[in-house]
Amino acid sequence: MNRQKLFQQVMWAILITLLLVGCGAPAATPTSEPSPEPVVEVGDVIFDGTECTVSGSTELPPGRYSFVLKDLSEEDVHLFVSRLTDGKTFQDLLDLQSEPGEYVPEQDWLNHAVEPGSAWNKPDGGEVHTYIFIEEGEYAVSLWSWETETTPMKIWFCAPFWVKEDPSE
Numbered sequence: 001m002n003r004q005k006l007f008q009q010v011m012w013a014i015l016i017t018l019l020l021v022g023c024g025a026p027a028a029t030p031t032s033e034p035s036p037e038p039v040v041e042v043g044d045v046i047f048d049g050t051e052c053t054v055s056g057s058t059e060l061p062p063g064r065y066s067f068v069l070k071d072l073s074e075e076d077v078h079l080f081v082s083r084l085t086d087g088k089t090f091q092d093l094l095d096l097q098s099e100p101g102e103y104v105p106e107q108d109w110l111n112h113a114v115e116p117g118s119a120w121n122k123p124d125g126g127e128v129h130t131y132i133f134i135e136e137g138e139y140a141v142s143l144w145s146w147e148t149e150t151t152p153m154k155i156w157f158c159a160p161f162w163v164k165e166d167p168s169e
Contacts, residue, residue, distance in 0.1 A: 015042065025069035033041045039130050040052075040066070041068065042065045043068070044067070044068045045070065047071050047072060048072045049074060052143050052159075056164065058160070059161065059163075059164055060133065061135050061165060061166070062136070062165065063133060066131070067081070067131070070131075075151075076148075077145050078144050080144060081115075081139055081140070082111055083110070084109060084137065097155075097157070101154045101155070101156055103153045103154055114131060114132045114134075118135040136165060137163060138160055139163060140157055140158075140160055141160075142158060144156075
């Protein structure tokens with residue numbers, strides 16, 4: 001691996017860590033206890049090692065919502081939800097990659113949604129992640145796997161959805 005690529009990966013890892021720490025919420029540690037906050041389950045994020053799919057509504061009013069990550073792969077993936085800004089669309093994310101899973105640097109037009117530290121495991125399988133969506137706009141569900149000794153860092157852009165004050169419009 002060349003030095004420039006390694007430097008970029010280290011810088012992105014530091015940036016993501018600083019963003020997560022700066023939110024003030026402790027890291028989500030899966031437990032067997034559900035979050036006491038009332039949330040609406042959006043759907044499942046299913047990853048098979050090659051691609052990810054998202055079930056559920058594609059338009060939501062602002063509020064608290066959860067996604068259930070069902071990782072059927074050998075990867076160690078992490079769920080992220082981000083709002084797209086600057087007029088960018090989900091297609092712009094897809095256009096960054098030549099194939100799903102290919103690592104691309106994080107874009108400054110992606111704003112990570114607030115996850116109030118409420119990841120927990122469902123008894124019937126899957127890891128629940130709860131997010132707060134305040135701002136209207138297009139959002140993207142993504143999965144990341146961190147670089148290990150044997151595999152490079154990877155990212156999968158799963159699906160878009162929209163937060164609207166009145167989703168029926």
